Amino acid sequence: MEIAVLGSPAFTLGFQLAGISHIYNPEGDEAIQSELKVLLNSKDVGIVVVDSEVLASLPDRLREQMSASVSPTILGIGTEEDNTLRETIRKAIGVDLWK
């Protein structure tokens, strides 16, 4: 299965350097959301790497869908720590177990 990367060209360049070919640079919220929806339903993609800033700008429902998705697994990368998983755990178990 493939690894896909979605984000700004500056973000995706590093991954291209390491050899990833499934690069997506959609411009504008609409394009980003529709591209993500396509990737969510794709069978060949195992992991989608998304810039955490892009993740934060998404509507809640889409973010929840991405949190829940296991194939492909959506991973947010950023210079700040990503908290969506922490929220999911807190909602499911009722206690904030992170840290």
Added chain:
Amino acid sequence: MALDIKPTRSELIKLKARIKQTKNGYKLLKMKRDGLFHEFRSLLAEMIEAKKDLTATYRLAKTRIDLANAIEGGLAVRATAIANSAHPEVEVQRRNIMGVVVPNIQGSGLKSSFDSRGVGFIGSSPYIDEASDSFGNLIEKIVTAAEMEATLKRLLEEIEATKRRVNALEFKVIPELEEAQGFIKLRLEEMEREETFRLKRFKNK
């Protein structure tokens, strides 16, 4: 359900057996829930470490590529990126944790070796190479983190479902069964008392 119980002795016997069975199932489910939770906790600890590591690795990779861009120019970096023939892929297999199917992700071709990068010693730059290296590193860490995250999500789903079943048994099913049992006992006692009373009247007549 409690409304159409026949207050007979045979129903009582059946009910008793059912209560026993349900309580057994309840105990097992509780054990499953606790076991899953235990697995989850230990995996979570690993995951927190992995995420910290990931963020640190990304920061380093970003710094390096910004440096490469600044020194060599964006064009050179992009050209090297296109020339790279390595192709990272992941293979997803299934694993079983306490009855939950979780993914096991193996990456291949994640780190490109020097010769597969498509540039010679002279054509490349140490900055671009370092950036390449750290991104290769980053991708490895991403694959590990993605596997852990997917596993955690699956475990979480199963924990939630099991927790709901345990609660349903504890707060609805078993109390209803016990209530029905109490009801039958009550009615049987009542009927016995009525019988006794009727017999007494008969005797006295």
